[in-house]
Amino acid sequence: MDLNSFVDNIKNRRQERLDFSAPMSDLNLEYDMDEGSYVLGANVPNHGETRLNLNHNAKRQVCDKLGIPAKYFDYLEKSGYRDLALHNINELFQHGEGSNMVRSRNGNMTAFLSNRFGIYDNDFVAESVIKALSDDINSENVKVIDASETDKKLYMKVTKPSIKSEIAKGDIVEAGLIISNSETGHGAINVNPFINRLICTNGMTTNEARYKQVHLTSAHADGVINIYSDETRLLDLKLTRSKLIDCVKNSLTQKVFDSHVAKITDATEEIIKPTEAIEVITDKFQLSEDESKSIYDALVVRDAVDVGEPSKWSLINAVTNTAKGIKDIDRRQELEAYGGKILAFVMPKQARIL
Numbered sequence: 284m285d286l287n288s289f290v291d292n293i294k295n296r297r298q299e300r301l302d303f304s305a306p307m308s309d310l311n312l313e314y315d316m317d318e319g320s321y322v323l324g325a326n327v328p329n330h331g332e333t334r335l336n337l338n339h340n341a342k343r344q345v346c347d348k349l350g351i352p353a354k355y356f357d358y359l360e361k362s363g364y365r366d367l368a369l370h371n372i373n374e375l376f377q378h379g380e381g382s383n384m385v386r387s388r389n390g391n392m393t394a395f396l397s398n399r400f401g402i403y404d405n406d407f408v409a410e411s412v413i414k415a416l417s418d419d420i421n422s423e424n425v426k427v428i429d430a431s432e433t434d435k436k437l438y439m440k441v442t443k444p445s446i447k448s449e450i451a452k453g454d455i456v457e458a459g460l461i462i463s464n465s466e467t468g469h470g471a472i473n474v475n476p477f478i479n480r481l482i483c484t485n486g487m488t489t490n491e492a493r494y495k496q497v498h499l500t501s502a503h504a505d506g507v508i509n510i511y512s513d514e515t516r517l518l519d520l521k522l523t524r525s526k527l528i529d530c531v532k533n534s535l536t537q538k539v540f541d542s543h544v545a546k547i548t549d550a551t552e553e554i555i556k557p558t559e560a561i562e563v564i565t566d567k568f569q570l571s572e573d574e575s576k577s578i579y580d581a582l583v584v585r586d587a588v589d590v591g592e593p594s595k596w597s598l599i600n601a602v603t604n605t606a607k608g609i610k611d612i613d614r615r616q617e618l619e620a621y622g623g624k625i626l627a628f629v630m631p632k633q634a635r636i637l
Contacts, residue, residue: 293404293437300386303505308376312369329506336391349371349379398505403523408437408464436464454589456481457479459479461477476493493534494534556634560635
């Protein structure tokens, strides 16, 4: 995977971006029949009238900020009451207090956020990762196994094949990292250890953040936001980049990896009751019926190196195997993170064989 091309593609969008803060009362929502899209109208201080098409994420965030249940909005829209939905939103805009940040790219609104949202964009995070690992990537000491971006998040996964361990005969895992970020309000910058299982290329994100930087700053003044012309925010970016680079460099270590291997070894010795264990995680993580069935099927037909009675490690592999087959990238990452959460919690007595 050409990581530099991936980052350059993200960076090239910077000139397409318009971010601004505006009073709630200066906003208005319409529906453009020709475009088939909701359109936000805004009177942006020092910029003038602006019209932006809302994507799905932005529409959901507008509803959330205004306290309108998304299901209610969807019901009005599907039932032919779009004018009522728009009336509700515009009345709340008109009587709203304070300002909000609007993020957009190429005429499309991508996020509706607090005006204290701290901007750490995906290109900033991706560039920092490259700076941290460039020598290792060039010498092939580190392998990039994924770099992807959705409307919600950026994900970058790397592994270090020289740091590995055999959990059982033929069951080899290697050390890795997953770095994620959301420039649209769906999560902090996170750096988490990632365990890559070679026999089936399943991956598990551990429940132990090595670094976390939330998107929070002092309130932006109303008007167009340009963090690259603000000396205070540039200093913040410089400090954040330094911390992020140090964390990425220092997290792909034998010591960090060994601590997780020890937990995995313990998990292989914890025998579970498959049906009961799946019921527990389905309830805990609000899994869909299809996801639960897929996990059960994967647990019944385990790979050749997973022998004996099913263990908590078997369950984790069934969850990450299910994740691998999910097309939605955000949901896939969530399930991989559930694998790490299962590793960290104690299975209830009714779901394990004592």
